[in-house]
Amino acid sequence: MTDGVEGLFARTEEFPNQAAQARLTALVGLDETKDRLVADAVVLLDPTFISDWSTRVHGQVIPAVRALLDRTPLFIFAGDVGVGKTELAEVLGQAIARESDTDVTLYPLSLTARGRGAVGEMTTLLTRAFERVSKDFARARRANGKAVAMGVLLIDEADALAQSRELAQMHHEDRAGVNALLRGIDGMRTDKLPVLTILCTNRIGAIDPAVSRRAASVVMFERPTHAQRAALLTRLLACTKLQASDIDELAAATGSRAGCDYGYTYSDLRQRLVPEIALSAYRRGVAVDMAIALEVTARTPPTRPFDLAG
Numbered sequence: 001m002t003d004g005v006e007g008l009f010a011r012t013e014e015f016p017n018q019a020a021q022a023r024l025t026a027l028v029g030l031d032e033t034k035d036r037l038v039a040d041a042v043v044l045l046d047p048t049f050i051s052d053w054s055t056r057v058h059g060q061v062i063p064a065v066r067a068l069l070d071r072t073p074l075f076i077f078a079g080d081v082g083v084g085k086t087e088l089a090e091v092l093g094q095a096i097a098r099e100s101d102t103d104v105t106l107y108p109l110s111l112t113a114r115g116r117g118a119v120g121e122m123t124t125l126l127t128r129a130f131e132r133v134s135k136d137f138a139r140a141r142r143a144n145g146k147a148v149a150m151g152v153l154l155i156d157e158a159d160a161l162a163q164s165r166e167l168a169q170m171h172h173e174d175r176a177g178v179n180a181l182l183r184g185i186d187g188m189r190t191d192k193l194p195v196l197t198i199l200c201t202n203r204i205g206a207i208d209p210a211v212s213r214r215a216a217s218v219v220m221f222e223r224p225t226h227a228q229r230a231a232l233l234t235r236l237l238a239c240t241k242l243q244a245s246d247i248d249e250l251a252a253a254t255g256s257r258a259g260c261d262y263g264y265t266y267s268d269l270r271q272r273l274v275p276e277i278a279l280s281a282y283r284r285g286v287a288v289d290m291a292i293a294l295e296v297t298a299r300t301p302p303t304r305p306f307d308l309a310g
């Protein structure tokens with residue numbers, strides 16, 4: 001296709017695959033969240049799992065299960081920059097595929113990257129994205145409700161929608177972007193398509209209440225705790241001279257402290273601090289040690305929280 005629909009998504013990805021499994025395994029501190037979301041997603045996408053259970057243990061599909069099945073397969077991931085929203089959203093399909101033993105396809109759409117500019121452009125992108133996914137999954141469910149394939153539609157950087165809404169109000173236009181999103185989500189629900197929509201945002205306040213009200217789950221992501229920083233640093237600095245006590249000291253040095261009431265994000269540790277520690281040791285031609293780690297930490301401050309950023 002040449003009308004832009006094929007260029008709509010950054011790249012689709014099929015699960016299960018090994019690279020996604022490795023990324024899933026590398027996530028720290030999200031096990032409980034992940035397990036809960038996966039169980040929930042499987043039930044939302046394939047109701048036969050829970051209705052089979054209900055029939056087995058209750059002899060029928062109980063009303064509580066029917067109420068559960070009325071929900072919209074929509075998750076909202078909110079929280080600061082660099083805390084794992086995109087990462088978990090991109091690999092959740094892997095866990096869903098493993099849990100349900102069903103192939104899952106990810107359709108990633110970033111509103112910032114793709115929808116910059118006019119309100120109308122973002123509206124068109126969203127509409128086309130839902131059309132494409134709806135077409136791909138139109139025949140993905142058997143008559144008994146069993147999903148033969150599942151989809152994850154990731155709408156990342158969804159704050160852009162709110163900006164468009166504010167702009168739209170300024171210009172007395174309608175809430176076209178939000179309405180396109182609502183139409184898409186409601187349409188897939190009405191058609192009972194086995195597609196999970198995940199909306200990621202740095203500001204939960206940016207999400208229209210009409211959207212968040214529909215979400216089966218809203219997850220607030222946080223910066224890592226001391227234990228989570230230590231767990232990540234242990235993995236990232238494995239095979240160096242650093243001992244467990246050094247890692248603990250580094251975890252403390254990357255937390256909040258006097259003069260700075262916020263700690264490092266996951267991406268601060270993984271994409272800035274640890275690579276810089278390695279580079280610094282490399283430039284000196286020596287092994288990574290604690291003196292280098294602390295020196296680099298001192299000159300690599302954490303990212304300011306999003307809502308404080310000016």
Ligand SMILES: Nc1ncnc2c1ncn2[C@@H]1O[C@H](COP(=O)(O)OP(=O)(O)O)[C@@H](O)[C@H]1O
Pocket residue numbers: 026027028029030079080081082083084085086087088221232266267268270271
């Ligand atoms: N829970 C985590 N465990 C390990 N690494 C993480 C975790 N969360 C984020 N990261 C790392 O930080 C990077 C940025 O995370 P990302 O998901 O893009 O943040 P955002 O919340 O801004 O979408 C990821 O590529 C990953 O390397």
Ligand SMILES: [Mg+2]
Pocket residue numbers: 082085086087156157200
């Ligand atoms: Mg992100």
